[in-house]
Amino acid sequence: MVFFCLLWVPLFYLLRSSVSGGSGTGGVWALLLGSVTAIVQFFLGDIISSPGGFGFSRWLFGFVDIVSVPVLIPLVLYAFLFIFRGISGDVDFAGFALLWIIPVAALRALSWSSLHDPILLVAVPLVWTALAAGIPFFINWMIGNFRWYSAAVSILCMILLPVAAAAAYWAFFSQQTVLGFLLLFVVNIPMGISITYDIISV
Numbered sequence: 001m002v003f004f005c006l007l008w009v010p011l012f013y014l015l016r017s018s019v020s021g022g023s024g025t026g027g028v029w030a031l032l033l034g035s036v037t038a039i040v041q042f043f044l045g046d047i048i049s050s051p052g053g054f055g056f057s058r059w060l061f062g063f064v065d066i067v068s069v070p071v072l073i074p075l076v077l078y079a080f081l082f083i084f085r086g087i088s089g090d091v092d093f094a095g096f097a098l099l100w101i102i103p104v105a106a107l108r109a110l111s112w113s114s115l116h117d118p119i120l121l122v123a124v125p126l127v128w129t130a131l132a133a134g135i136p137f138f139i140n141w142m143i144g145n146f147r148w149y150s151a152a153v154s155i156l157c158m159i160l161l162p163v164a165a166a167a168a169y170w171a172f173f174s175q176q177t178v179l180g181f182l183l184l185f186v187v188n189i190p191m192g193i194s195i196t197y198d199i200i201s202v
Helices: 002-020 027-044 056-066 069-083 093-112 118-144 148-173 177-201
Strands: none
Touching (some): 002 093, 002 118, 002 177, 027 069, 027 093, 056 069, 056 148, 069 118, 093 118
């Protein structure tokens, strides 16, 4: 399980790159800033220091410290650079986020290795890649087909996806396995559509 957490994100990045035909700009910065973020978080610890049992605080802990925010940070930063013309060349939200998460996943694998927890070491990396590739799917759809209704649907989906991702973590932690797998499947749908579209477009 430790090796899965360590290797899943870079292997998924390579798979996606081979399908999509490359990556956009900012790859070096993504790895560098992701490494800095991982190290800072390692020394500072979790933001939600006392997540409690199975209630809202556990979901919030999953959202902020485990599942969603680690992926949202690079996506928000890349969106900021895109809006203010800080990116030159090909734009690839998913590639930037995945590269950012690689050092984060590596350090988390080491820190979680003693727990032997399949939720952290298997389910969480799957959710990371689902968010890193799924949210950019809606961003690209909104940019490529800009209408008020497509923008509204895309923004709604971009909000609901990280919420559902944290709910999947919460469900697994609460031993609601069926709900956890259902939410995990839902969270991975946009990523699956995105990869399928890339394969068809080749």
